[in-house]
Amino acid sequence: MEIYPSDLTDEEWTILEPLIPAGKPGGRPREVDMRAVLNAIFYILRAGCTWRMLPREYPPRSRGFLHTPPKRVHRFGGVCKNPHITQTLPDDPFERKAATVGIPLPHTEVKIVNPATGDIVPCGERGELCCQGYLVMAGYYKMEDATAEAIDAEGWLHTGDLATMDRSGYVNIVGRLKDMVIRGGENLFPREIEEFLMRHPQVADVQVVGVPDAFFGEELLAVVIPKAGEPLIEQELRDYCKGQISHQKVPRYFQFVESYPLTASGKVQKFVLREQAIKTLGLEEVAKIKTA
Numbered sequence: 001m002e003i004y005p006s007d008l009t010d011e012e013w014t015i016l017e018p019l020i021p022a023g024k025p026g027g028r029p030r031e032v033d034m035r036a037v038l039n040a041i042f043y044i045l046r047a048g049c050t051w052r053m054l055p056r057e058y059p060p061r062s063r064g065f066l067h068t069p070p071k072r073v074h075r076f077g078g079v080c081k082n083p084h085i086t087q088t089l090p091d092d093p094f095e096r097k098a099a100t101v102g103i104p105l106p107h108t109e110v111k112i113v114n115p116a117t118g119d120i121v122p123c124g125e126r127g128e129l130c131c132q133g134y135l136v137m138a139g140y141y142k143m144e145d146a147t148a149e150a151i152d153a154e155g156w157l158h159t160g161d162l163a164t165m166d167r168s169g170y171v172n173i174v175g176r177l178k179d180m181v182i183r184g185g186e187n188l189f190p191r192e193i194e195e196f197l198m199r200h201p202q203v204a205d206v207q208v209v210g211v212p213d214a215f216f217g218e219e220l221l222a223v224v225i226p227k228a229g230e231p232l233i234e235q236e237l238r239d240y241c242k243g244q245i246s247h248q249k250v251p252r253y254f255q256f257v258e259s260y261p262l263t264a265s266g267k268v269q270k271f272v273l274r275e276q277a278i279k280t281l282g283l284e285e286v287a288k289i290k291t292a
Helices: 010-019 034-041 060-067 094-099 142-150 191-197 234-241 270-280
Strands: 074-079 084-087 108-113 126-133 159-165 171-176 181-183 187-188 203-215 217-226 255-256
Touching: 034 142, 084 108, 108 159, 171 191, 181 203, 187 191, 191 203, 191 217, 191 234, 203 270, 217 270, 234 255, 255 270
Parallel strands: 217 255
Antiparallel strands: 074 084, 108 126, 126 159, 159 171, 181 187, 203 217
């Protein structure tokens, strides 16, 4: 993903320039790394439609980007199964734009369900985001099993995204169903832990995954990229977590890396991080244990 500074207004560039390491190019348009821009402004995960929302405490300078004319909106949707499902409104307050992906589009039905039972969950509770309407695909081409897995008999598309919805209908994406970690029968959500650890002043990025454990079934692993030139050790992060998040949400393992394995589109390959960790931590035999 790339943008050209020449496509930005002067007001937008004034906001963006201090957040981009390369600075404003002189003389001719030059490509700018969109990852640096988006990480600095929106904390967006690097691909598709999975978002890590801009924290409310983020510097006021970056807030201005959401309010420069034309006022920015967030849209959320799939890549192949449907276009965007929800959208914030141009006049929504910053908190709505920063912490949600908006309300369902017209003529679109959205519900948040318990993945195990299919029942609609109360407002504010986590569940799988499902949608129905004109925007949902007819199905995967000549892939009946895959279609049946994604779209149920009533025509609801199961996105695989974990979300919440408030009483005003605004949706917040909290993670991916397949990324959820089940530790000792308790559901843990990596994104919640990632967002907490991202607030540590020496953390540049963090990915949380589940790794096999003989007793609990799964344990949490945090793979951390420290900020350049700022040494960081495991105990500092453990001390940071102490008393601020529940003990079961504190990762059992921490690893420090310089980069993550990425797909061609720039999405972090969490399954690769998990496979690498199993080897590094010597969990090969534990990984062979079958669980219910």
